[in-house]
Amino acid sequence: MTKFEKAKVEIVHEKTLSNGWTRLSGYQIDYTDSDGETHRLKREVYHRTPAATILLYDPKRDTVVLVRQFRLPVYLHDEPAWIIETPAGLLDGDEPETAIRREAMEETGFRVRDVRFLFKAYSSPGSSMELLHFFAASIDTTDRVSNGGGLAEEHEDIEVLQVPLGKAIAMVEQGEIADAKTIILLQWAILNRELLS
């Protein structure tokens, strides 16, 4: 018997509060709690679409490929806002693997050969529907077929970095890498890098 055996949820009402880049909805739900009592709750949800991210690891050099770009939400924290992340992008209706191959190429110029699906994770489940698909691939210098840098028509302005894995981990500890998906993939690399050699 789990705590939530009596719990259930009924959606009573949904209203679009904002319909810009991301739709924001206000919900009223009848939440029956673990004691069997029903309460009407208000919750707001960002309808983020699925996305994917990838660890590009060069086993010969023990380096990872990271991207640096401007992120407005970080700027609003008064922090340095050109932050370092693993390559990532929205699926835009494609299968996750197709999408991550496309994003890796657009952002870094690396053509990904074999790709390994790792896991899916909700990036912020209390407020956002975003579900991130995590991948890893081994690359070497010959797989770099263009400069990457992102799509000019979307005003993407991306710097491509090739960083020793040990240095990237030190950058997490020093706060120089502060993006959750990136930290997850770097830690996966420390635990599992022999799978990519």
Ligand SMILES: Nc1nc2c(ncn2[C@@H]2O[C@H](COP(=O)(O)OP(=O)(O)O[C@H]3O[C@H](CO)[C@@H](O)[C@H](O)[C@@H]3O)[C@@H](O)[C@H]2O)c(=O)[nH]1
């Ligand atoms: N017009 C408009 N464009 C936007 C907005 N927000 C982002 N864009 C543009 O939308 C494109 C999204 O690029 P992707 O590479 O597909 O996505 P991403 O921004 O890298 O997203 C990834 O990282 C995010 C931050 O960690 C994640 O939130 C996201 O799910 C994904 O993993 C970029 O050209 C970006 O400038 C907006 O509010 N308005």
Ligand SMILES: [Mg+2]
């Ligand atoms: Mg991106």
